[in-house]
Amino acid sequence: MSTRLVLVNAIYLKAPWEEPFEKTLTARGAFRRADGSTVPADLMRRPDVGARLTSGEGWRAVTLPYAGRRLAMTVVLPDDTDDDGAGAGLAGVERRLAADGLAVFTPTEDGGETTAVDLTLPRWTFRTAAPLREVLAGLGMPTAFTDAADFTPMTEEDLDLVVSEVLHQAFVAVDEEGTEAAAATAVVMTETSAPLTEAFVVDRPFLFVVHDVAHGAPLFVGRVIDPTA
Numbered sequence: 001m002s003t004r005l006v007l008v009n010a011i012y013l014k015a016p017w018e019e020p021f022e023k024t025l026t027a028r029g030a031f032r033r034a035d036g037s038t039v040p041a042d043l044m045r046r047p048d049v050g051a052r053l054t055s056g057e058g059w060r061a062v063t064l065p066y067a068g069r070r071l072a073m074t075v076v077l078p079d080d081t082d083d084d085g086a087g088a089g090l091a092g093v094e095r096r097l098a099a100d101g102l103a104v105f106t107p108t109e110d111g112g113e114t115t116a117v118d119l120t121l122p123r124w125t126f127r128t129a130a131p132l133r134e135v136l137a138g139l140g141m142p143t144a145f146t147d148a149a150d151f152t153p154m155t156e157e158d159l160d161l162v163v164s165e166v167l168h169q170a171f172v173a174v175d176e177e178g179t180e181a182a183a184a185t186a187v188v189m190t191e192t193s194a195p196l197t198e199a200f201v202v203d204r205p206f207l208f209v210v211h212d213v214a215h216g217a218p219l220f221v222g223r224v225i226d227p228t229a
Contacts, residue, residue, distance in 0.1 A: 013219060016177055017064060018066060021046045026043065027042075028040045028042060028043070031204065031227060032204045033204075034225060041122045043121070043122055043203070045120050047118050048197055051065075051200075053115060053117065053198060056096070056104065058089060058093060059092075060077050061105050062119060064119075070213055071213060072210075074106050075207070075208050076206060076208070076209070090205045094207070097207070102211070115198065117197060119200050119202075120201040121202045128169070129167065133145060133166055136166055144162070145163050145164070170220065205226075
């Protein structure tokens, strides 16, 4: 079997935070994995970042805008794991995600007021790959992967084309400046008052969504089980 056609769909994001983290505040700290063990991770800190906080049964979320405030990242932090360290908190949030969709976690432009948050967030980089053939067949398009497929409108030659594989790969890097190691930074000047802040410490497995602010449409969705892996 020879490859005759490859279709590629790509999305790339390189965005600085609206309020970047100070690199001098990044320090090593314990990140507790789902099995109860801990690993030393680079934990970024912003004592007074402007963000939106939301919460629901078994979870809290913080939404951080990127420069320009058209895109944002929402980090969904489950309540602590069960006593057996089985990671039931994260599993419960993922079940809620599967049942109700992302809109539960991602506020839009009218989704609440910005507040001052004392945020601690791990720095992480990961690359993941996933074959989607079985997933797409299960979602209702099995014919494309069989000899019954008909792709004749896509070619002028007398070829019997069939989809042999669908591969998905994602790369995400988050650091003090933004996502995908953005070189640009945004400088925000505010009054030198000291508002009350709410602590939000991300030191255990969590979900993240990079999304459009106006409509909540997701660009990237993922989970971080171990930011050092």
